[in-house]
Amino acid sequence: MNQSFPKIEKLKSKKQIEQLFSEGKSISIYPLKLVYLKIKLKTEKPIQTGVTVSKRNFKSAVKRNRIKRLLRESYRLNKHLVFNTLEGEYAFMFLYLGREMPIYQELETNMIKVFQKLVKKEKNEKSN
RNA sequence: UUAGCAGGUCACCUUAUCGCUGCAUGUAAAACUUGUUUUUACAUGGAGAGGAAAGUCCGGACACCAUAGUGCAGUAUAGCGGGUAACGCCCGUCCGCCGAGAGGUGAGGACAAGUGCAGCAGAAAGUAUGUACAGGUAAUGCUGUAGUGAAACCAGGUAAACUCUAUGCGGUGCAACGCCAUGUAAAUCAGUGUUUAAGGGUGCACGCCCAAACUGAAGGGUAGGCGGUUAGAGCUUCUAAGUAAUUAGUUGUCUAGAUAAAUGAUAAGGACCUUUAAACUUGUUUAAAGUUACAGAAUCCGGCUUAUGACCUGCUUUUAUU
RNA sequence: GGCAUUGUGGCCGAGUGGCUAGGCAGAGCUCUGCAAAAGCUUGUACAGCGGUUCGAAUCCGCUCGAUGCCU
Numbered sequence: 001m002n003q004s005f006p007k008i009e010k011l012k013s014k015k016q017i018e019q020l021f022s023e024g025k026s027i028s029i030y031p032l033k034l035v036y037l038k039i040k041l042k043t044e045k046p047i048q049t050g051v052t053v054s055k056r057n058f059k060s061a062v063k064r065n066r067i068k069r070l071l072r073e074s075y076r077l078n079k080h081l082v083f084n085t086l087e088g089e090y091a092f093m094f095l096y097l098g099r100e101m102p103i104y105q106e107l108e109t110n111m112i113k114v115f116q117k118l119v120k121k122e123k124n125e126k127s128n
Numbered sequence: 129u130u131a132g133c134a135g136g137u138c139a140c141c142u143u144a145u146c147g148c149u150g151c152a153u154g155u156a157a158a159a160c161u162u163g164u165u166u167u168u169a170c171a172u173g174g175a176g177a178g179g180a181a182a183g184u185c186c187g188g189a190c191a192c193c194a195u196a197g198u199g200c201a202g203u204a205u206a207g208c209g210g211g212u213a214a215c216g217c218c219c220g221u222c223c224g225c226c227g228a229g230a231g232g233u234g235a236g237g238a239c240a241a242g243u244g245c246a247g248c249a250g251a252a253a254g255u256a257u258g259u260a261c262a263g264g265u266a267a268u269g270c271u272g273u274a275g276u277g278a279a280a281c282c283a284g285g286u287a288a289a290c291u292c293u294a295u296g297c298g299g300u301g302c303a304a305c306g307c308c309a310u311g312u313a314a315a316u317c318a319g320u321g322u323u324u325a326a327g328g329g330u331g332c333a334c335g336c337c338c339a340a341a342c343u344g345a346a347g348g349g350u351a352g353g354c355g356g357u358u359a360g361a362g363c364u365u366c367u368a369a370g371u372a373a374u375u376a377g378u379u380g381u382c383u384a385g386a387u388a389a390a391u392g393a394u395a396a397g398g399a400c401c402u403u404u405a406a407a408c409u410u411g412u413u414u415a416a417a418g419u420u421a422c423a424g425a426a427u428c429c430g431g432c433u434u435a436u437g438a439c440c441u442g443c444u445u446u447u448a449u450u
Numbered sequence: 451g452g453c454a455u456u457g458u459g460g461c462c463g464a465g466u467g468g469c470u471a472g473g474c475a476g477a478g479c480u481c482u483g484c485a486a487a488a489g490c491u492u493g494u495a496c497a498g499c500g501g502u503u504c505g506a507a508u509c510c511g512c513u514c515g516a517u518g519c520c521u
Binding site: 003004005007008011012028051052060061062064065066069070071072073074076077093103104119 | 147148149182271387388389390391392393394421423424
């Protein structure tokens, strides 16, 4: 099972990010929020992902960095849940909405829940 | 021991598994300009945040604007001597102030160039004036004291008030700037041309440059890519000079280059510290729980300032003991 | 990342070094049968720390917060 998370799977294009926020749908399970959009990507990977933490909630750069690292880590270890089950190409953006420092285990269970919800939702849309 | 002063050091460690970003080497594939080229993938090796990376408060390097000019304006600094690429920094020293002391601290030139300012109180605060008491005189604020105030018988105070003196400072900042790709300009370049009117190059004056029109060439935006971008006023060993800051020679060494922004996650063990409980030798041991403080490079250096955990060394005052 | 501006009661907003104006809002009183309006009274401020000065909202330095500009 591939658990790597190289540069090419990161969402970087400013245009695509703007498009994602203006047109994308979202799933939120507190304190996580996933904004996603079915989009044509330039790379051959099925998903590109980004991660953000608000400067308003966490002033310290050290804390923001740590949360983003934890988010990336939990995505990296659980992305197999969506990598092969979804059809088409997607752009993801994870937001951390909480105001307290997270604990890794809780973050991971939330991440899994988000993925399960996402897969269900997309299947329903397809059948409709 | 208690209280304090000064200086210095470190910034949790080890192992395993899964990952991230450069670099080097090798293998494979693709592309063509067939090169020990470029791109992609994999493997191996090695590297990967700080003492403040922070605030952006000073000073430089570097880049462009005229190889940045002159005067004014503006602005910064201010005992004396030294160090430095430079500084508002550092070292030494004199003086003032604070402290019992170790020590700390000071924008510390000039009010005998000119101008301004001083509420309340007080007779009087700037062309001085005249209360009470005492003394004195031919006579008089003529002399002393008191009282008000930060400052008062007349000279002063104040320049982190204007100002003067001396010295320094052109402006903008790596989102500077250069190249490539894309490419419909009034913008750019070259040639011809040459007048001053507006205008531009931080404010004003001067100076310099550009600037009409025609012909030819070429092509800006799209937050695309590459360079700038990390080997440097670098770190380090020893010796010499110097009270010191520092300098000279010498030995060894290569030490992050990300760009929605790389150092992480999990598990085990250990160290440190904190809290709680128990035991007794009263400051140690054992057990349990928690777990490192401040904080994340963004062009690069030298300082300053601010935030902050632990340890070590030297010194001072008082008291006690030997 | 770089460069600027700014901070005065709950809110808005004056303030040449000498007791910090004014308006709105709040509270109390008067007026009224009750309210509104009006009038009177009243509480609450110089972002923080240090320096210069006899004396700082004001001058100087540092810190904290807020806002804007540059691709």
